[in-house]
Amino acid sequence: MKRVLGSWLMVGVLGGCAPQALISDVEPALVQSFEAPPPGSDPNSCWGKDVSPAVIETVRERILVQPAEILGDGTVVSEPIYREDTRQAIVKERRELWFQTPCQDQLTPDIIATLQRALKARGLYSGALTGRMDAGTRAAIRRFQSKQGLDSSILSLWAARQLGLVAVARS
Structure with a gap:
């Protein structure tokens, strides 16, 4: 359990995903991994879930x-x-969308700084290259992904590949 804004937050772990680190001292952490992946998915991969209320x-x-x-x-x-x-x-209607994400152990400060640099180059991020997944970085992720129909501030594996953060396997 992690202490977040005076309350306790349980972070689920999926397969090879480590528990998420505290994102910010000001904002509650986003839960990116879940105890159970969507049905039929690789149990060793990490998933995000975007829920749009009705x-x-x-x-x-x-x-x-x-x-x-x-x-x-x-x-x-x-x-x-x-x-x-x-x-x-x-x-x-209410919408629930599961999407694959990079696992937390892959989101090192160097990778997050590279993510911030890639978003800054596209005019979506204006903050400093801190290597921390802060509110400004999450807002820039949302702006990048919303153009492709995913209105979420959780970095998807697709977006990480588009930004050059994750290698794409060749067939």
Whole structure:
């Protein structure tokens, strides 16, 4: 267990993944590894999980109860009668997305500094090259990955490969 902002956080471990180090003294740590990988996956790999909550909105509809009564000459005898209907509607379904990540033991300070340098070269990171996975680095990771449809600040294996941090096996 690690102490984070006055509360205790349990960090799950998966296969060869080491428990995640404290990311920042100011922000809670992100949990990147889980006790069980997604079904059918390599049990020795590390996984991240992005959960997007459902978006629910209050929808108000005006429903015609009784149409207007209009004479043949166009004279309105009675106005239409409407009722207001208010209900909750799911605008966007909850989404749970598992994705492969580099394991924590691979994210050394040198690799994180290289990650920061790669994100800075793309104009996504403006902080110092500290080698720490801080809030600015996570925000830059989110900006890089969101362009490809993954709105997460957890570094995916795909993004690590695109940024030149992880070798890609040749076939």
